[in-house]
Amino acid sequence: MHLLYTVEYWKEFCPDVLGRELHHYPNVGGIAEYTKHQDWYLETIKLYLLVFEENPPSDFWRIPADILPFLLPDSAVKKKLMTKLSRIWNLFRRN
Numbered sequence: 001m002h003l004l005y006t007v008e009y010w011k012e013f014c015p016d017v018l019g020r021e022l023h024h025y026p027n028v029g030g031i032a033e034y035t036k037h038q039d040w041y042l043e044t045i046k047l048y049l050l051v052f053e054e055n056p057p058s059d060f061w062r063i064p065a066d067i068l069p070f071l072l073p074d075s076a077v078k079k080k081l082m083t084k085l086s087r088i089w090n091l092f093r094r095n
Helices: 010-018 031-052 066-072 075-094
Strands: none
Touching: 010 031, 031 075
């Protein structure tokens, strides 16, 4: 099922299951939205590495080619990855 506007749909599910409201509004498009979502995606990958201390499974995660060489189990490499990810993303956002 795909939902565009969830305000009405979540009136029962949110209070009964989630205990709070949860709404979704469709993406408005454009480069600003694209950049925002790319930033969120990269931050999510970084958090995944920090929390689970392992690479995100490629079956579910599209890993940008620029960071593939850094996805190793060594913690020193993970620190290097976080620095590299931040630098890559900052360069991407400037363009």
